[in-house]
Amino acid sequence: MSKILTVHNLVIKFYTFDGIIHAINGISFDLEEGETLAIVGESGSGKTVTMKSLLQLLPSPPAKIEQGEAYFYFNGQRINLFTATESEINHIRGAKIGFIFQDALSALNPVIPIGKQIAESIETHLEVNKKEAQERAIELLESVGITGARQRYYAYPHQFSGGMRQRAMIAIAIACNPRLVIADEPTTALDVTIQAQILELVKKIQEKNKMSVIWITHDLGIVARLADRVLVMYAGVPVELAPVYDIYEHPVHPYTRGLLAALPKLGEKKKKLLSIEGTPPDLFTEPRHCAFAPRCRYWTERCWKENPPFIAVGKNHYVRCFGDIESRRPRKGA
Amino acid sequence: MLDKKKNISNFQSSGLLIDEEKKKGIVYFIGYIARLLWKDKTGLLGLIIFLSVIFAAVAAPVISPYDPLEQNLKESKIPPAWSKNGSIRHLLGTDDLGRDILSRVIYGTRVSLTVGFFGVLIASSLGMIIGLTSGYIGGRLDNAIMSIVNLILALPYLVFVVFIAAILGRSLINVILIFGFTDIPIFVRVTRGEVLRMREEGFIEAARSVGATTSRILFKHVIPNLIGPIVTLATFEMSAMIFYEAGLGFLGLSVPPSVPSWGNMLSLGRQYLMIYPWIATYPGLAIVYTGLGINLLGDWLRDVLDPRLRRAKR
Numbered sequence: 001m002s003k004i005l006t007v008h009n010l011v012i013k014f015y016t017f018d019g020i021i022h023a024i025n026g027i028s029f030d031l032e033e034g035e036t037l038a039i040v041g042e043s044g045s046g047k048t049v050t051m052k053s054l055l056q057l058l059p060s061p062p063a064k065i066e067q068g069e070a071y072f073y074f075n076g077q078r079i080n081l082f083t084a085t086e087s088e089i090n091h092i093r094g095a096k097i098g099f100i101f102q103d104a105l106s107a108l109n110p111v112i113p114i115g116k117q118i119a120e121s122i123e124t125h126l127e128v129n130k131k132e133a134q135e136r137a138i139e140l141l142e143s144v145g146i147t148g149a150r151q152r153y154y155a156y157p158h159q160f161s162g163g164m165r166q167r168a169m170i171a172i173a174i175a176c177n178p179r180l181v182i183a184d185e186p187t188t189a190l191d192v193t194i195q196a197q198i199l200e201l202v203k204k205i206q207e208k209n210k211m212s213v214i215w216i217t218h219d220l221g222i223v224a225r226l227a228d229r230v231l232v233m234y235a236g237v238p239v240e241l242a243p244v245y246d247i248y249e250h251p252v253h254p255y256t257r258g259l260l261a262a263l264p265k266l267g268e269k270k271k272k273l274l275s276i277e278g279t280p281p282d283l284f285t286e287p288r289h290c291a292f293a294p295r296c297r298y299w300t301e302r303c304w305k306e307n308p309p310f311i312a313v314g315k316n317h318y319v320r321c322f323g324d325i326e327s328r329r330p331r332k333g334a
Numbered sequence: 335m336l337d338k339k340k341n342i343s344n345f346q347s348s349g350l351l352i353d354e355e356k357k358k359g360i361v362y363f364i365g366y367i368a369r370l371l372w373k374d375k376t377g378l379l380g381l382i383i384f385l386s387v388i389f390a391a392v393a394a395p396v397i398s399p400y401d402p403l404e405q406n407l408k409e410s411k412i413p414p415a416w417s418k419n420g421s422i423r424h425l426l427g428t429d430d431l432g433r434d435i436l437s438r439v440i441y442g443t444r445v446s447l448t449v450g451f452f453g454v455l456i457a458s459s460l461g462m463i464i465g466l467t468s469g470y471i472g473g474r475l476d477n478a479i480m481s482i483v484n485l486i487l488a489l490p491y492l493v494f495v496v497f498i499a500a501i502l503g504r505s506l507i508n509v510i511l512i513f514g515f516t517d518i519p520i521f522v523r524v525t526r527g528e529v530l531r532m533r534e535e536g537f538i539e540a541a542r543s544v545g546a547t548t549s550r551i552l553f554k555h556v557i558p559n560l561i562g563p564i565v566t567l568a569t570f571e572m573s574a575m576i577f578y579e580a581g582l583g584f585l586g587l588s589v590p591p592s593v594p595s596w597g598n599m600l601s602l603g604r605q606y607l608m609i610y611p612w613i614a615t616y617p618g619l620a621i622v623y624t625g626l627g628i629n630l631l632g633d634w635l636r637d638v639l640d641p642r643l644r645r646a647k648r
Contacts, residue, residue, distance in 0.1 A: 055543055061473065094544030101543075106536040111558045120554070121544040172544060 003073060004179055004212055005031040005054075010068030012046075012053055015061075019284045023049050023063075025236045025291075028310070031180070036206065036213045038223040038244070040259070041233035042280055047216045050233075051182045054081050055097060056089050072097070074179055095125040098173030100183040104165035108157040114168050115141065115153030121175040140171040144201060163194035167201070174205055180212045187222065199225055220263060224248065229316070232256050235281050235291035238310065242317040252319045254296045290322070370638055377634025383627025391443040398437035399425070402594040406432035414612050427612045429602060435612060438594040439620050445588075445595035446624060449509055449579045450572040456514025458568045461521020462560065466552065468522065469529030480526070483519040491516070492581060499587035506589050509582065513575045524567050528560055562639035569632035573625045580621050596621050 012024040024046045031037055039047045052058050054070055070081040074096050079088065093099075101107035108117060118137040122128060128136070134153070141149035144167040157165060166186055173181050183202070187195040199222065206213055215226055223230055223244065230247045232240040232255065240253040251257045258276040278295035281287075290296070293303045302322045310320045371378045390397065410432035413420045420427065426435035468479040486494075495516055502508045532538055532555075541551050582588040583597015584604070591598055596617040603614025 057539060057543060090545040090547060092545070093542065099540075099543040101536060101540055103536060107540040109537040109541070109555050109559065111562075112555070120541070120546065124545050124550070169540075172540075175544075 002033050003030050004033050005070070005072055007050075007054075007070045008068060010050065010053065010070065011066040012049060012058070012063060012068075013066055014063050020286075021283045022286050023236050023283055024053075025287055026307075027068075027233070027236075027238050029231055029238065029241060031212050031214065033179075034206070034210050034212055036215060036226055036228045038227035038230045039214060039216045039233060040218060040220065040223055040230060042218065044235075044280060044283075045233040046236040047233055048184055051099075051184060051214065051216060054182070055093050055099060056081070056084070057099075072180075091125070094121045094173075094178070095176045096178050096180070098176075098178040098181040100166075100169050100173045100181065100186045102185040102188060104162070104169045104186075105157060107169060108165065110157055113154045113156060114160065115155075118168065118171050118175055121172055125176045137171075137175070140175055141168070143205075144168070144171045145197070146171075162190055163197070166190060166194075166198060170198070170201065170205075174209070174211070177209055178211065180214065181206075182214045182216070184216045185218070188217070188219070195222070202226070220259065232259070235287065236283060237287070237291060237320060238318075239292065239320045240318065241310075242314070246314060246317050250314070250317075252313050252317070253292075253321050254298050255292050258295075290320075371634070374634055374637065376630050377638075380627050380630025380632075380634060383623060384631050387443050387447065387624050387627060390440050391447050394441050394444060398434075398440045399423075400434035400437040402433060402438040402441040403592060404433060408432065411606075411610050413610070426616050427610075429599070429613045430606065430610070433594075435599075435616050438599060439596070439616050441594040442596040442599065442617060442620060443624070445506065445593060446576045446579060446621075448506065449513060450575045450628075452510045453513035453517065453575045454568045454572045456510070457517035457571065458521050458564055460514075461518040462525045462564060464518065465522040465525025466529060466556065466560075469526035469533075470548075470552065470556070476526070479522070483522050486516075486519045487523070492578070495578065495582065496585060496587060499582055504587060504590050506593070509579060509588055513578065517571055517575070520571065521564070521567065524563055525560060528563055529556060532556060532559055562636075566632055566636040566639060569628060569635055573628035573632070576621065576624055576628070580617075 007030065008028050010024055010027045014021040014023055027046075027050060029037070039050070041047050049058065049063075053063075053065060054072075058065075065082050068082065071078050072081050072092065079092070081089065081092070084092070108114065115134065115137050118140055119130075119133040122133040122136050123130070126133075126136075138149045138153055141152060146152055146164055146167055152160075157168075160168065169186065173183075181202075187198050190198065202213065202215075203226065205211065213226075215222065217223060227244045229241065229243050231238050232247070232253065234255050240247070240251070240256045242250075242252075247256065248260065251260055255276070258274075261274045262276065264273060276295055281291055281294070287307060289305055290299075290303045290308050293299050296303065300322055306322075308320050308322045310318050313319050371381060406428070409424065409428055410430055412424050412428045414427045414435075415422050415425045417427075424434050424436070426439065428434055429438070464479060468476045495512055498512050498516070499508065502512070538551060538555060541555050546555075579588055579595065580597040580600055583595050583599075584601045586601055588597045589595050591602075599617035600614050603610070603617070606613050
């Protein structure tokens with residue numbers, strides 16, 4: 001098992017008219033071949049920004065990668081995704097790293113047939129002629145479960161249903177057999193039955209092509225189904241990184257525990273749903289202390305003074321928290 | 335690299351070759367357009383009118399009873415055929431120099447269509463290029479371009495055009511160039527607006543995420559989306575240019591006075607409006623007729639080219 005992606009100390013800021021947004025404040029993680037990493041967090045926690053930065057898809061005047069490296073390993077080579085030139089990164093995009101967008105309807109060009117949009121990725125990266133690209137695109141449509149693929153080749157995005165569009169997006173992302181696919185909440189807009197089908201599909205493709213997957217979601221159900229490891233993000237920092245079993249059975253960070261406690265469970269009759277009090281911080285101020293402290297039930301004085309480091313609390317299990325893991329007692333009255 | 339063996343599925347495909355599919359498409363396409371026109375009969379009317387004008391322009395030498403430049407002072411100022419002193423020989427009468435009105439109206443289509451078509455061609459191509467650059471690159475270049483565009487658009491158009499025409503003098507080329515260049519800002523603004531909208535949509539970002547280069551994105555993604563709005567705008571601008579040519583001609587600033595243009599005829603006919611009204615009336619009607627046709631066609635095009643309308647294509 002070798003690593004295919006290592007991200008180290010990534011800091012991203014957005015320079016806007018209203019001030020500087022400290023979107024990502026130091027994230028590091030890595031990814032093995034064939035592994036599925038789920039990135040979990042609220043809206044605004046920085047999941048999408050981190051992933052888009054890997055393909056240099058962030059609009060560069062407001063966004064700026066202040067520091068950090070991201071190394072992608074393929075064919076025995078190593079490339080820093082942040083310092084790659086436009087032409088280098090174009091060879092990575094689509095060919096080595098695929099990206100599935102959240103909203104398939106707006107991510108597809110409305111005036112170009114779906115088949116052609118799939119073929120575009122193939123034509124760009126693989127040395128095939130138009131006819132072969134067409135045939136491959138039809139194969140891909142079939143493999144993602146779209147029936148009547150040959151006729152559907154010429155259909156337009158608005159003629160597909162939501163689930164089919166998302167499958168087409170997946171087809172585009174995997175068209176050139178990339179080593180890594182980043183899926184940005186692809187099933188958020190779909191109903192659960194379609195969602196289940198898409199999850200099965202991705203798993204199947206992943207097993208067949210030995211692909212690594214980074215799946216961004218805020219749905220812990222999906223995480224349980226799909227992930228090998230989980231990275232929990234809050235306010236632009238990773239707060240917990242652990243194998244999926246450990247996240248569910250032994251969550252350490254108060255935020256993770258809060259998230260899991262907030263899940264309604266079948267068969268449990270409770271009058272009130274548990275939630276984490278408070279709201280995420282606005283990212284205009286540079287974080288000088290633990291970002292979660294205002295909402296944390298286990299805070300200590302130290303949490304308000306410094307940024308906690310990312311420490312290991314178990315095998316492959318990291319947490320960004322001060323405080324004693326063993327004696328986790330609520331600070332103020334429950 | 336590419337595994338050409340079809341080992342993906344045991345799925346039954348339709349068996350139709352893709353080329354066959356496409357051919358079926360082309361014949362089908364024409365029938366599809368015909369059905370669309372029939373559904374919206376004003377569009378059909380517009381097309382018919384427009385085609386009749388084109389026909390008149392092309393077939394002018396054949397269908398005109400007289401040479402439009404031929405003067406015949408003995409037959410001057412004759413009213414249309416159905417009036418008291420009219421004559422069958424001149425269906426719409428003659429002007430003060432004895433030129434046949436009907437022939438001049440027919441030949442006038444040539445001037446109007448030429449001005450309209452080439453003017454719009456210049457304005458739309460240059461306007462689209464500038465608008466694409468402005469919208470796609472953004473930043474300070476965009477600000478600079480849009481400042482200039484807004485400045486030009488803020489000027490009173492007719493005054494502006496008249497001013498330039500007075501300086502440049504009367505010729506067909508000048509009229510085409512004037513309209514071509516003064517109409518660029520409108521195309522810039524529309525193109526830029528569409529490009530900005532597309533950037534928000536997300537498929538441009540998606541195309542970048544599969545490694546498309548900027549030029550590929552522009553040619554294969556952005557421009558196909560621009561064709562609808564630009565063609566529609568071009569149609570309406572063409573009609574506007576025909577009206578403006580008439581305006582220029584009325585002021586004596588269009589093509590040289592001997593050339594049969596509707597604007598010139600209006601200008602000439604104005605002084606005789608109370609005594610020989612037919613000299614100005616029929617070119618005027620021709621302008622309205624043509625403008626109506628083009629506008630109806632433009633309305634239909636606008637409805638038809640909107641890709642978001644959910645209609646079954648096959």
